[in-house]
Amino acid sequence: MADATGADPHAGSELVPGAAFTTLSLRRDPSNPRIARITFDRPARLNAITMDTPGEIRRAVELANADDEIHAIVLQGAGAAFCAGYDIGLYGEATGEHPCKQEATPWDPMRDYRAMRGYTDDFMALWRSHKPTIARVHRYAIAGGSDIALCCDLIVMEEEARIGYMPTRVWGCPTTAHWTYRLGPERAKRLLLTGDLIDGRTAAAWGLVGEAVPGENLDAAVDALAARVAAVPSGMLAMQKLVVNEAVERMGLLASQTLATVFDGITRHNPEGLWFRRQAQAHGFKSAVEWRDSGRPIPAGDEARRLIAELDALIAARADGG
Incomplete structure (x- = not known):
C-alpha cells in the first residue's frame, strides 16, 4: 500500500516478528537494516489517534531501542497524511464517559x-529514545498529530503539508509543550493564541522543523537523513542526543508539560469545552470545527452555559424520539 508520495509503508520485514499492533506497524527498512520504520496505519482515518495509539508508539520505540542493529527510527504515516490528531469519532462526537471527557459535575x-x-x-x-527519531510529515500533522511529530528529534516536512494545533481556540492545550522550545515565545504565541496552521515552508523558515521539501522529494530527503544518522555509532548518537535533551529539559520542558496537561483537562471541561462537545454531539463534529475555525466568537461563560442547556435539550429530545 503506497502513500500519497509513493512510499510503501509496509515494505521491509517486521522488526519483531509477531509483535501485535492495532494502529501502527514496526518494520526494518528494506534498504538499510540500521533503520526502523514506525508507520501509523489507519489511513482511512488519516491516522487519527485512538486510545491504543500512544501506548503502541511507546512499545514500538522500546522494541526498536532494544535492537542493537537499529541506529535510527523513522516515524511516518500510511496513506494521505502523517496524523490528523485525535479521532473525533471517539473523542468528540461520541457520548459516554471517559476520563478525558467526563459528564459528572464537578x-x-x-x-x-x-x-x-x-x-x-x-x-x-x-x-x-536513545536512537534518534525522524518524523516524515506529509499533508497533516495537526492537533495531537503535531504533539507526536514535535516529540521527534528531527522533522522533514512536505512543503505543502500543514502543522498546527487548532484546538487551542477551544477544547485543547498541546500537552507535549514543544512549541516554545522550538520556536521561541513570540512565534509560539502567534500559533497558540490563534490556532492557525502553517505550511512546511513556513515551519522550516521559523525553525519548527529542520527541513521542508517538495512532496516528490520527501522520501529521498528522509532516506538520506536517516542513512546519514544511522551511519554513526549508536553510542555516539545517544550521547549527543542526551546532551541536547538535558539542556532543553533544564529550560523547563517537563514542567511545561505538567502545566499544559492540567490545562488541557480544564479546556475540555470548562463551559467553553463542554459547549464544543455538545455542539459536536448535537450537530456533528464538522459543525463544531467549522464554528471553531471560522473566526466567529466562541461561546464562553454564561453564554456557553445557555447554549449547553439548549443543546442538552435537543439531544434529549432526539433520544426520546422527538
Missing part, C-alpha cells in the same frame, strides 16, 4: 490528568 481533574499524562509520556518515548 469533574475530577486528576482523573483526567492521569489519562492525559499517560498519553503525553507515551508520545515522549520518541524524545527519550
